[in-house]
């Protein structure tokens with residue numbers, strides 16, 4: 001995988017750490033591969049950090065699953081903190097490794113208050129989560145991991161990717177988060193990217209956003225009722241009822257947006273996230289404001 | 290279907306079966322669901338998933354996330370870690386009113402014998418700092434505590450002095466009828482940021498009748514206005530007590546609070562103590578109070594719908610217990626009970642008592658809840674055999690009737706009330722009016738949440754914050 005140079009003007013500065021993963025999520029946009037690539041990327045990332053612009057606001061560590069680096073993850077974080085002391089570090093992890101409290105503690109030691117961990121949760125029901133994550137036991141480890149991260153006072157972004165297998169329980173998930181995971185910094189509901197596994201298995205897991213908007217809105221409302229931070233990513237504004245527009249964020253990565261012809265006459269195009277540039281099809285129900 | 294039942298309780302409210310787990314999470318389902326759960330024949334797959342996810346049933350014998358559940362329980366009982374936070378100092382029994390239901394058995398304001406000595410104040414403040422709570426509330430009561438300004442000031446100064454080295458968060462509250470808010474009293478309140486908690490029963494004719502004086506209302510409102518001007522509106526709150534007469538006027542009482550600019554009201558029933566025990570039939574009173582509560586509550590909802598801010602505090606407490614994972618500190622609805630765990634009383638007579646009600650019983654020569662002399666050591670008082678005895682009956686998880694009650698997580702234990710109304714600490718729930726009142730009101734609030742969610746949630750979310 002070729003990595004783009006770190007760029008202060010981009011909002012997507014990523015250190016890719018490995019293609020391996022201990023999950024096998026059915027909608028993963030980076031389907032994991034079993035190859036011994038950790039050292040390769042580690043060396044590459046050290047060079048990239050050393051040559052990065054010093055006032056880079058944010059750096060993201062992704063994979064695959066970055067925690068498969070083991071202790072190398074902490075060396076890399078220490079290097080970032082040394083070289084880029086003002087840069088926020090965002091780790092995208094399935095959280096399972098943090099079921100080991102010592103590993104969560106070590107992350108706190110290395111990253112202190114500069115790290116945030118983004119963790120996907122697929123369902124409040126163990127077996128549904130495990131089916132979507134493609135791995136038995138994933139749910140329990142992820143939840144324990146979240147608790148251990150919270151015990152260390154590490155900021156957490158909870159990510160919920162909507163798909164055909166979990167959208168029915170979005171409101172129940174919101175209650176579950178409110179009751180059991182109230183410590184997360186914020187919850188992000190994310191439209192699914194239709195690439196990777198998502199396209200090949202698309203009939204099984206793909207669902208048009210317009211079909212889950214009611215459940216999504218109910219879930220967002222519930223979390224907001226109890227004053228939890230909540231955001232929506234990757235859902236075009238014209239699919240969302242207006243009162244939920246304030247929750248919609250433009251995009252995670254600026255290079256991922258694209259728009260369709262009818263967006264040209266839309267007065268919300270500036271605020272709207274549009275579509276994934278990588279997506280093979282547009283969504284149903286798009287109409288300009 | 291193979292799964293294990295985790296401890297949960299259920300009851301029927303309206304057309305629903307309501308299920309509550311050990312940490313107060315609630316699910317509701319159609320009648321007949323409990324039977325399905327027990328017989329392993331749950332029909333609704335989404336309900337099944339919710340039951341597993343929320344710790345009502347488990348697919349393996351010991352849930353893998355038991356530690357998460359334990360942590361949630363620990364959070365709900367966090368008030369125990371915090372230890373005693375509320376410390377009530379009864380400065381005097383002297384009073385300048387003569388309320389028909391006086392719960393403190395007040396003496397005439399010119400009677401000298403019934404005030405706290407300086408020495409006892411000093412001992413009391415020292416005991417307060419023995420609690421390891423980071424937050425200490427020093428609440429001054431009476432009689433009418435403002436009649437003892439010097440003692441009030443002395444108590445605060447002592448606390449401030451000790452706090453130079455203790456560094457706790459101190460809050461002062463003056464519970465006053467607001468008739469005697471002299472410049473002197475106000476200056477002390479201003480200097481030490483004292484909160485004023487005053488009594489106001491409703492419109493003037495009702496208030497005056499309850500208070501046994503012709504001009505009480507005018508004086509109270511004048512006092513409230515003065516206190517708001519000097520201390521700020523947010524430093525002044527009011528408490529109502531529903532006399533038998535009040536029960537006919539729920540709307541008028543709420544409107545009076547609204548008119549005077551209060552944004553919250555605590556619909557409070559009379560307690561069977563003090564002169565109030567003379568009041569006739571308590572059962573009839575309780576039934577009428579429940580109806581009064583519902584009418585006042587609905588009127589408060591109407592005010593909210595019109596865009597006014599008005600919180601009913603009792604409902605807000607229940608809603609927090611019901612809808613949030615957080616600990617709710619409220620001494621009257623706690624298990625283990627509020628006595629000693631969350632509140633201690635330092636009485637004018639030089640003794641420590643278990644609760645406000647306990648010292649009122651003492652006025653009727655019932656010293657059951659007198660813990661001991663203030664001159665004894667804190668440890669001897671708080672860990673005395675008497676307190677240990679009470680601890681056997683202060684958990685509603687462990688007393689008959691409550692232990693399998695679906696509302697247990699939202700309700701509390703009250704050995705003092707059991708003793709004063711039923712003659713034993715343990716109590717008998719089927720005839721307990723404390724139980725009857727709480728059950729009726731909590732069930733009412735639950736049915737609001739279930740049946741009127743979309744209507745009421747926009748209001749409740751502001752009450753809970």
Ligand code: SF4
Nearest residue numbers: 021023025028064094
């Ligand atoms: S945890 Fe992330 S990287 Fe791993 S399979 Fe799932 S989506 Fe892909």
Ligand code: SF4
Nearest residue numbers: 236238263266272288
């Ligand atoms: S029409 Fe295009 S720009 Fe406008 S809201 Fe829809 S997706 Fe966004």
Ligand code: SF4
Nearest residue numbers: 690691694697700724
């Ligand atoms: S007092 Fe009554 S309502 Fe409260 S827990 Fe006990 S039995 Fe239930």
